[in-house]
Amino acid sequence: MAGNDRRRGAVRKSGTKKGMVVGSGGQGRKALQGKGPTPKAENRVGHQAKRRADAKAQADKQRQKQRRSAENAPELVAGRNPVAECVRAEVPANGMYVAQGIDTDDRVTEAVRNAADQGISVVEVPRGELDRMTGGALHQGVALQVPSYKYAEPEDLLTKARNSGMPPLLVALDGVTDPRNLGAVVRSAAAFGAHGVLLPQRRSAGMTAVAWRTSAGAAARIPVAKASNLTRSLRDFKSEGLMVVGLDADSDVSSDELELATDPLVVVVGSEGRGLSQLVRKTCDQAVSIPMQSGVESLNASVAAGVVLSEVARRRRVR
Structure with missing residues (x-):
């Protein structure tokens, strides 16, 4: 039989499958090489699940890029009253745009004059171009x-407080989403001697032109920082010797009894609706409420912050 090595002169033809060859379960150097466990569907090249996973990852990357671009993009404040108020409050600005041929009034005249005094360039543009710019x-x-706001780091607030020579006083906001409330809190913080305001990275209002305007320019005098994790930042402050007090309408301790006011302190203000989040509430050393007449709804975030900061400032003056 051809290929039988016991027959004299017999030669096995190349390409035949007689005997052990690679792929047949042979032994030694001709043995099968295992490929390991079957990968998950989303890791298999060409699999529909992998195409979906790749598309989702690309979409997430694009959204993150757009969000970063939006955060760093300048903002346009439109309207005669808002523009006049921003310039009056000395909100930092890159330029003012005025439509060609408009009827000027006292607001426009004041805004242009103040802008010129502050070194803000005033540019006349066609009305159609201004329509396009303002969407x-x-x-x-x-x-x-208005350029994007340059936020400080949480540790910068503590450094500023330490360098002031006074017991540190910081304000943290938990879920305050109205920029007008944010601006009002910044204004109260500056008025009552706080050294900085801390915001969470997500689910929070930012220092937009509306917040700048509401702060009446106080945002230029007091740093505002963003924390990627508010609870962790509060714990870091506690490790540095600061006490954390949260405003809670259900607390039995009144702000009139705030004995911690003269200590290094962080005052945490929750959102208008749900108040403090559960994790932040657990992180606080003490919760205080504001005494009010029965039947009155709770105060909004900025008013509540102003009341407590005023009490803190009073106690620090008379200690």
């Missing part, structure tokens, strides 16, 4: 370009 908003022929 069709009701601009009344004038808009102000």
Whole structure:
């Protein structure tokens, strides 16, 4: 039989499968090489699940890129009253745009004059161009370009407080989403001697032009920082010797009894609706409420912050 090595002169032809060859379960150097466990569907090249996973990852990356671009993009404040108020409050601005041929009034005249005094360039543009720049908003022929706010780091607030020579006093906001409330809190913080304001990275209002305007320029005098994790930042402050007090309408301790006011302190203000989040509430050393007449709804975040900060400042003056 051809290929039988016991027959004289017999030669096995190449390519035949007689005997042990690679792929047949042979032994030694001709043995099968295992490929390991079967990968998950989302890791298999060409599999539908992998295509879906790759598409989702690409979409998430694009959204993150757009969010970063939006955070760093300048903001346009449109309208005669808002622009006049921003310039009056000395909100940092890159330029003012005025539509060609508009009827000027006292607000426009004041805004242009103040802008010139502050070194803000005033540029006349066609009305159609201003429509495009403001996305069709009701601009009344004038808009102000405000750069993105430069946030401090949480540790910068503590450094500033330590360098002041006074017991540190910081304000943290937990879930305050109205920029007007944020601006009002910043204004109260500056008025009552706080050294900085801390915001969470997510689910929080940012220092937009609206917040700048509401702060009446106080945002230029007091740093505002963002924390990637508010609870962790509060714990870091506690490890540095600060006490953390949260405002809670259900607390039995009144702000009139705030004995911690003269200590290094962080005052935490919750959102208007749900108050403090559960994790933040557990992190606080003490919760205090504001005494009010029965039947009155709770105060909004900025008013509550102002009341407590005023009490803290009073106790520090008379200690």
